[in-house]
Amino acid sequence: MSPSRKTAVASAGLAAALILLAGCSALPQPPAQPARYDFGLAPLSTPAQSATSAAPQARTPLALADVEAPALSDGSTAMFYRLAYANGQELRPYQLARWSQPPALLLQQRLRSQLGLQRPVLASSESVAQPRLQGAVPTLLRVDIEEFSQVFDAPGSSAGVVRLRATLVEQSGAVDRLLGQKVFEVRSPAASGDAAGGAQALAKATDAAIAQIDAWLGQQGH
Secondary structure, three states: OOHHHHHHHHHHHHHHHHHHHHHHHOOOOOOOOOEEEOOOOOOOOOHHHHHOOOOOOOOOOEEEOOOEOOOOOOOOOEEEEEEHHHHEEEEEEEEEEEEOOOHHHHHHHHHHHHHOOOOOEEEHHHHHHOOOEOOEOOEEEEEEEEEEEEEEEEOOEEEEEEEEEEEEEEOOOOOOEEEEEEEEEEEEEOOOOOHHHHHHHHHHHHHHHHHHHHHHHHHOOO
């Protein structure tokens, strides 16, 4: 084969390789998967327990109703934030971040875990089927999520904001009796202005709000 023929063949091979590479780069790339967050491992004791004794006295059994989140879409795992410095009325979802479960379910699991450190905690459906305690059905705790978002007061400054409404009800047959109701709001500064920082701040705010609910229940005799 003559030198010119060899050169032509090599050029054709190089052109084919370049076309192949160009074709590969044009193939659609798989979409980026959103990061998934939860509240992390639950603490083994509440702040109040750590400050007093390692073996707290058992308290009155409690029935826990399903946590409701009227302001959030049912079943949604979106992570929301607000730009309070621009339009604090708009909830914006992170595109590449999700909760592992809907916030109401994550909160319910955390409530049962933390409140259960000092007392038996039953699901509201379980409390009906359980033997009565000294002839009485356990007191019912209802918790509603009123706010659960990362709030940016400035472009570089944000906090996880959790606002919960707790309602304590005495279950007495056909007519329930309201024992008390209180709103708890906690703001926990975020270490970073992104979804990871927001998830961590919201987890801390949630644990702090649950500790406040636990203390309030103690004041109500539960």
